Amino acid sequence: MRVEYIVVHTAADFRDEGRRDTSALEIRAWHTARGWNDIGYHYVVRRDGRVETGRPENQTGAHTRGLNHKSLGVCLSGHGDLQPMTEAQERALVRLLAQLCKKYKVPPERVIGHREVNRLVEAGVLEPIYRTAKTCPGKQISMTLVRVLTSRALKEG
Secondary structure: OOOOEEEEEEOOOOHHHHOOOOOHHHHHHHHHHOOOOOOOOOEEEOOOOOEEEOOOOOOOOOOOOOOHHHEEEEEEOOOOOOOOOOHHHHHHHHHHHHHHHHHHOOOHHHEEEHHHHHHHHHOOOOOHHHOOOOOOOOOOOOHHHHHHHHHHHHHHO
């Protein structure tokens, strides 16, 4: 699989007012209960900064219709519409994104939130059937800031 994008998601776990520290194991159970063969994401970033592995990187994800075959999916524990990332979670996310960008030569501009798929539709990169109403990774998450911090981390090495 040629990785061209990294897509950031939220677990959208309403428990504990969106502060639930959802694990990869829990998400895997949700996804397999839907009939999927595994968790849809490649990584889950916990609220305390731990990064858990989901689906292997060399396997096509099941996280963003239209991009699964050319992207990696990273999910943030909690609910990004209800709560911002914790500081530990933000640091871990940026570190992971910088590592993945470097490994796969993905520019920070191609680190997108799931909700930003619509920009790719508008640009003609994706067909209109892939338009989404999702707010993922959440209204409390600034993808502009995530990209700036990822770019900075890449420059710092």
